[in-house]
Amino acid sequence: MAIAFVLTVVVALAALVGVAVLDHRRKAAIEAATAASARAEGAERERAAATVAAAEAAEVAGQQLTAVAADLDTAAATTAQLRDELDTATARAAQLSVSEATLTARVHAATVRQTELEAALAAEAAATSDLRAELATATRVVDAAAAGPSDGAADGPSPWGLLLVRVERQWAAGVSAGPDERGVGPGTPGEQLTAAVGHELDRLREEAGLYAELRGRAVTGDATVLLAVGEALATLATASDHLTVELDHEVRVLAEGWTGPSAAVDSLVDTLAQAGLALGVHTEGGEVRLTLPLPAAPDETHQERPTAHGGW
8 A cells, every 4th residue: 555655656746747847848838939939020020120221222212313314314415505506616616717718818819909009009100200201391392392393204303203203112112013113104193193092002902911992083193192191091001901092183091990099090180280281080980081182283273173073
């Protein structure tokens, strides 16, 4: 009985120990599960926080990408505008370069033309000075010989004959005429004046390269008038394209394509006025018309002067 009781007690103690061990294990398991659950909850919270942070970062990144895209669009538009402005500036610079070249060419042409006109004026001034002296000398000689006028022959000792010789010499030098081609030849003073004016036009045609034409015939000749006609033709030839001379009881000169200064014509008028000659002048556009009366022919001194024909 005692052994049975002891065994019973031992079994009971063993059972109690087993229960205690099981309870301890259960508690340990519960604690482990609780700790695991806590860890899981912490991990979930961390995951949720990470998800929120990632979403926020993604949103911020999206906003930044949008801002960068807008900046890129603005930069592209600015670049296009600057390129257009550069193209416009380049085209304008090209236009200005062409305009500058054109203006430079015009200034150069104007400078050359001014130089030519100044040279022509200087030459005209020198020729005018020489002619004034010649006209003064011829006027004195003609006045001294008025009491005994010559017959107009080119080989006579009169001033008229000497003047014709000088005209012939200048004409021969200008057109390269031979010695046997010189000389106006015998004839009336009107015929000799006509021939002398024709030779002056021939010489100027060769020297100045202009078109010249002679019409009609002078009714008489006069040394002062011939000198005046020579100076008038020399003045107009330097800046004209076409000279036409008509002769009858007066001398009419038409210069077409005239580009010379009005001062040259005024100087010519003054020069001839000093020689006692009244020169009629009419200018219009690019034309200059000069009129110079001839002295009355010997056979018409007491007759009515014929009506001019072929005038302007």
